[in-house]
Amino acid sequence: MEVRKQINWKHLTVWILVLLILVSALSLRLEITESINRALIFLIAQVIVFYTCSLILIPLLLIPKKRLFFVLGVFITIVSSICIIHFGGIILDYRNPLINDLVDIHASRRYILGLALSSFATLFLSSIYTFTIIRNKREQLETKAKIARHEAESKFLRSQINPHFIFNNLNNIYTLAQLKSDKTPDAILRLSDLLRYVLYDSENKIVNLSQELDYLCQFIDLSLMKDENRSNVKVDIRPCHSNLQIAPLILIPFVENAFKHSNIEDKKNGFIHIFSSCSNNSIKLKVENSISKAKQKNHTRGIGLENVKRRLDLIYKDKYQLNITKSKDKYNVSLEIELE
Numbered sequence: 149m150e151v152r153k154q155i156n157w158k159h160l161t162v163w164i165l166v167l168l169i170l171v172s173a174l175s176l177r178l179e180i181t182e183s184i185n186r187a188l189i190f191l192i193a194q195v196i197v198f199y200t201c202s203l204i205l206i207p208l209l210l211i212p213k214k215r216l217f218f219v220l221g222v223f224i225t226i227v228s229s230i231c232i233i234h235f236g237g238i239i240l241d242y243r244n245p246l247i248n249d250l251v252d253i254h255a256s257r258r259y260i261l262g263l264a265l266s267s268f269a270t271l272f273l274s275s276i277y278t279f280t281i282i283r284n285k286r287e288q289l290e291t292k293a294k295i296a297r298h299e300a301e302s303k304f305l306r307s308q309i310n311p312h313f314i315f316n317n318l319n320n321i322y323t324l325a326q327l328k329s330d331k332t333p334d335a336i337l338r339l340s341d342l343l344r345y346v347l348y349d350s351e352n353k354i355v356n357l358s359q360e361l362d363y364l365c366q367f368i369d370l371s372l373m374k375d376e377n378r379s380n381v382k383v384d385i386r387p388c389h390s391n392l393q394i395a396p397l398i399l400i401p402f403v404e405n406a407f408k409h410s411n412i413e414d415k416k417n418g419f420i421h422i423f424s425s426c427s428n429n430s431i432k433l434k435v436e437n438s439i440s441k442a443k444q445k446n447h448t449r450g451i452g453l454e455n456v457k458r459r460l461d462l463i464y465k466d467k468y469q470l471n472i473t474k475s476k477d478k479y480n481v482s483l484e485i486e487l488e
Contacts, residue, residue, distance in 0.1 A: 167191050189236035193229040194270045200225050201274035211282075222271060229267040230260060298462045299353075317342070320371055331373050338370045349396065357392040357431060357487065361385055361424065364399055368422070371407050380412055380419040388426035392487045395463045399424075401456040402435045402481045409479065411440030417477070429488065435481040439474075460485075 170187035171180075178186070205225065209218040317339050324332045345363050349355055365385055372378055403422060412418040421436040453472075460468050467486040474480070 163191065163195060166194075186237070189233055190266075192236075193232040194267070196232065197225055197229045197267050197270045198274040201271050202278045206275060206278045207282075225271070226264055226267045229270075230263045233263055314343070317367075317370060320373065324373060329373075335370060335373050338366060338373075342366055342370065346397065352396065354393040355396045356390070357388050357394045357426075358390055360394050360396060360399060361388065364403060364424070367400060367403060380415055381422075382420070383422045385422065385424040386426070388431065389429075392426065392429065392431070394431065394485065394487055395459065398456060398459060398463070398485070399431075399433055399483075401453050402433060402483065405453055405481075406435050406437035406479070409439050410437035412438075414438075414440065430484055430486045433481070433483045437479050439477050439479055 167187055170190060171183050174183035174186055201222075205218055205221045208214075209221055321332065321335045321339060324335050342363065345359070349359060365383075368381075368383055372381060406420045406422070410418050410420050412420055418438045418440060419436075420438075421434075423432075423434040425432050457470065460470060464485055469482075469484045471482040472480070
């Protein structure tokens, strides 16, 4: 089936070129009409040999390992091509070694051997062509399957990030509601905008980098709404080239992790520093945060960071650098991604 789909006008072009070459070679010693007719007969025989091998012998006999039937099929195909050329010559009443030179056994043998070798050569070329098509098709299917698996895994990992995001922000809004803050309605509205991005825009494989950075800024603003004093939180997210694109929700887990473990309510010891910039076609993100004493023993990378690292491997393999270091009271993340 794969080979049949590849038969197109390119094949017709090749066969026409072969016919022209045959006619040119025969016309050196024969009349043009006879040269064309003989070339046509020979070409028809070789076309039958080529496609019999490509469409029947290899896919139906050789690949299923029916070797005896394959050898028999090759023999029948070669004999059939010799018969087509021989009897075609009889029909057109052309001189033929098997008809006019029966007394010359050596001439007849050379004639048969020449036809057999030409058919065998056609079989050989057909085999190379067929196996090339089959191999390319298999490689395409394997590549598509690999991409599909990666996309499915990436989508699954992204879906795991979403509940984590909702949980964190609902906690923030719950705190505002407990404090009976006037910012509660605004926080709910901001959360609605963020959820729209998470549920709809992030379904795309890639988004504009400006969208991802805007989402990052909104998330930070929402996380800080319950705290008027932001002196221990420093954010420097610089605008980037508008044409750059990035996988959605690939940056946010590092920022989420910082807010989760820094305990910024502790103005003396808690802090978060977030810096982002672009250089050429790459995005750099640096996140540094404190680790509160209460969370030092329980501090782990968490499901969000593990998922985003797996997504980085799937989407930006060999195109990103991630360095994560942890000291007694500080956590540092440095990420650089080469974008398109």
